[in-house]
Amino acid sequence: MEKPKAQIDYKNPVISIRGVSKAFEDYAVLKGIDLDLYQGENLVVLGRSGTGKSVLIKLISGLLKPDTGTIQVLGQEITTISEKELQELRIRIGFSFQASALYDSMTVRKNLEFPLVRNRKGITRAEIDKAVEEVLDSVGLSQAINQMPSELSGGQRKRIGIARTLILNPEIMLYDEPTAGLDPITCTEINELINQVQQQYNTSSIIITHDLTCAKETGDRIAMLLEGQFQRVGTFNEVFDTDDKRVKPFFDYNFIQ
Numbered sequence: 001m002e003k004p005k006a007q008i009d010y011k012n013p014v015i016s017i018r019g020v021s022k023a024f025e026d027y028a029v030l031k032g033i034d035l036d037l038y039q040g041e042n043l044v045v046l047g048r049s050g051t052g053k054s055v056l057i058k059l060i061s062g063l064l065k066p067d068t069g070t071i072q073v074l075g076q077e078i079t080t081i082s083e084k085e086l087q088e089l090r091i092r093i094g095f096s097f098q099a100s101a102l103y104d105s106m107t108v109r110k111n112l113e114f115p116l117v118r119n120r121k122g123i124t125r126a127e128i129d130k131a132v133e134e135v136l137d138s139v140g141l142s143q144a145i146n147q148m149p150s151e152l153s154g155g156q157r158k159r160i161g162i163a164r165t166l167i168l169n170p171e172i173m174l175y176d177e178p179t180a181g182l183d184p185i186t187c188t189e190i191n192e193l194i195n196q197v198q199q200q201y202n203t204s205s206i207i208i209t210h211d212l213t214c215a216k217e218t219g220d221r222i223a224m225l226l227e228g229q230f231q232r233v234g235t236f237n238e239v240f241d242t243d244d245k246r247v248k249p250f251f252d253y254n255f256i257q
């Protein structure tokens, strides 16, 4: 799959992380990391299990505080803002987590309405219907509007989960393991959807994964987290064009071209 060319503003970071460290007890997970996510970019964070990818997402969303360093998100310093400012900022960020977290007892329509009704006070019935129809069309599942989540495949549930995030028009998307547990064809469809979202919604995204096909198909840049630091950052080919003994096996084991 050829990735469509994205409009990326490399002068405008929407997330800027500097010197961030995080330890639990005496176990140092992140050891002074620096990372920028640029406007319009898909940035893939790659790393083995337990390297701190989820900790990174929690730091960016303000669920965890770093021991040292600064984290600017959409121009605000997340480590020092108030709880109210943090709540407002989080509405501008879309979270697509491993478990799509749909409400099993609600139809697709109701699942999609939920974030709108909760976060957009005064929204009218007609506006809600229009937003639901538009977002379902974007993820290619208009026909599923009255279905229950249990009637959908894993890939379809993933799409609805992404739609539920997109309905609030987030400026930043955080995808945590978007292809986990999906078959290879469905993985490719989700990768295409991530690229389509980048184009259509002009989002800047961090995609956390250890799926190298996902990394290759979606990432404008890849940041490889190894031993608590981003050891390699660049395009897919730049990151893997190395004899680094910590990187090579990752490629050889995971990826068959």
Ligand SMILES: Nc1ncnc2c1ncn2[C@@H]1O[C@H](COP(=O)(O)OP(=O)(O)OP(=O)(O)O)[C@@H](O)[C@H]1O
Residues within 6 Å of the ligand: 024, 029, 047, 048, 049, 050, 051, 052, 053, 054, 055, 056
């Ligand atoms: N709240 C916590 N308290 C103690 N240790 C934690 C906490 N959160 C994370 N850790 C530890 O930090 C390390 C990194 O965890 P993290 O969940 O970020 O890994 P990951 O890279 O996301 O892994 P995976 O790909 O398996 O999800 C792990 O060793 C984990 O045990």
